[in-house]
Amino acid sequence: MPIINRIAEFQEEMSVWRRHIHAHPETAFEEHQTAAFVAGKLESFGIDIHHGLAKTGVVGTLKGAHGDGPAIGLRADMDALDIHETADRNYASTNPGKMHACGHDGHTTMLLGAAKYLAETRNFAGTVQFIFQPAEEFAGGGREMVKDGLFDLFPVDTVWGMHNFPGQELGTFGVCPGPAMAAADTFDIRLKGLGTHAAFPHMGTDVMVAAGQLITALQTVASRSMDPMESVVLSVTQMHAGDTYNIMPEEITLKGTVRSFKTEVQDVAETAMRRIATGIAASFGMEAEIVYQRNYPATVNDITESDYAAKIAADVVGAKNVMIGLPPKMGAEDFSFMLNERPGCYIWIGNGPGEGGCYLHNPGYDFNDKALPIGASYWARLVETRLAK
Numbered sequence: 001m002p003i004i005n006r007i008a009e010f011q012e013e014m015s016v017w018r019r020h021i022h023a024h025p026e027t028a029f030e031e032h033q034t035a036a037f038v039a040g041k042l043e044s045f046g047i048d049i050h051h052g053l054a055k056t057g058v059v060g061t062l063k064g065a066h067g068d069g070p071a072i073g074l075r076a077d078m079d080a081l082d083i084h085e086t087a088d089r090n091y092a093s094t095n096p097g098k099m100h101a102c103g104h105d106g107h108t109t110m111l112l113g114a115a116k117y118l119a120e121t122r123n124f125a126g127t128v129q130f131i132f133q134p135a136e137e138f139a140g141g142g143r144e145m146v147k148d149g150l151f152d153l154f155p156v157d158t159v160w161g162m163h164n165f166p167g168q169e170l171g172t173f174g175v176c177p178g179p180a181m182a183a184a185d186t187f188d189i190r191l192k193g194l195g196t197h198a199a200f201p202h203m204g205t206d207v208m209v210a211a212g213q214l215i216t217a218l219q220t221v222a223s224r225s226m227d228p229m230e231s232v233v234l235s236v237t238q239m240h241a242g243d244t245y246n247i248m249p250e251e252i253t254l255k256g257t258v259r260s261f262k263t264e265v266q267d268v269a270e271t272a273m274r275r276i277a278t279g280i281a282a283s284f285g286m287e288a289e290i291v292y293q294r295n296y297p298a299t300v301n302d303i304t305e306s307d308y309a310a311k312i313a314a315d316v317v318g319a320k321n322v323m324i325g326l327p328p329k330m331g332a333e334d335f336s337f338m339l340n341e342r343p344g345c346y347i348w349i350g351n352g353p354g355e356g357g358c359y360l361h362n363p364g365y366d367f368n369d370k371a372l373p374i375g376a377s378y379w380a381r382l383v384e385t386r387l388a389k
């Protein structure tokens with residue numbers, strides 16, 4: 001069963017929506033125009049809407065024509081990034097410094113396309129919750145929606161997500177059963193020494209030298225403290241200290257991220273980091289202040305529902321175009337907060353070759369409009385199969 005014919009008929013219309021959203025990117029919890037656009041479309045399809053969950057989130061509720069049945073949650077993200085769009089296209093960003101460089105314009109449009117079709121046909125028994133969430137990129141809009149009672153107000157048995165992937169062929173899907181995306185933690189380590197004249201280091205305690213040792217020692221968290229069979233990466237990404245040539249600064253701050261797939265691994269990493277930072281600071285006669293924050297948990301696909309997602313994807317694009325058992329990625333995704341509440345699966349949809357810098361979070365990126373009917377058909381087929389009358 002390929003792309004649904006009725007959805008193919010309004011491919012052009014979906015393209016127009018996608019380009020409109022692309023031209024008007026909005027970032028975390030400021031997706032007011034985007035949310036109004038989404039709500040307007042859902043209303044025009046005759047779908048009940050609820051505004052304002054997690055500030056700018058929108059949920060549309062649609063009941064099938066064939067009575068009661070299970071409830072299913074389909075989620076799309078609406079937010080853009082703080083990136084200046086470089087490509088010359090007639091629907092380029094009209095908000096300087098903001099850009100849909102992760103394809104959430106496409107995700108929103110694919111779910112709207114499915115909503116339009118399902119509202120016309122309603123050929124299912126049960127309820128669909130169309131979940132349009134804000135602030136996926138940094139600020140945890142998914143977490144805020146769950147906190148605001150998403151699944152109490154709009155109960156579902158399962159919840160499903162989708163993300164495009166450049167470099168993955170158009171017309172393909174990828175499924176990663178089990179852990180799919182990493183947990184993303186951040187750390188801030190402040191070393192507090194005693195500043196002094198750079199020509200008289202013995203009069204102070206030098207945070208620069210201590211920080212150098214600390215950066216090297218932190219690399220042993222992954223290589224020496226962790227079970228070698230576990231996946232983890234620790235990256236120091238920022239270092240802030242000093243103003244001039246001849247003064248040893250009082251303080252230095254190191255910042256970075258830890259990515260992993262299990263709570264136990266996060267526990268080991270945090271404990272080892274604290275021990276190493278405190279120990280190195282003490283060895284240089286200074287103090288360390290450590291802030292370790294667990295932001296997004298790992299995105300873990302239910303194994304059974306991963307199989308289900310793969311079967312639906314195969315219905316749309318053919319089994320040979322569905323890759324099952326893709327390796328997990330060290331990126332993070334706040335759909336994890338929803339998957340922690342309800343079983344489901346987060347699937348990758350091919351965006352075609354990443355030519356011309358067309359990769360996620362690149363200023364040359366663009367969502368591939370040809371993927372719109374494929375993704376919308378996946379959503380629609382998922383509903384009609386899972387909620388079959």
Ligand SMILES: [Zn+2]
Pocket residue numbers: 101102137360361
């Ligand atoms: Zn992104």
Ligand SMILES: [Zn+2]
Pocket residue numbers: 102103104136163
């Ligand atoms: Zn994204």
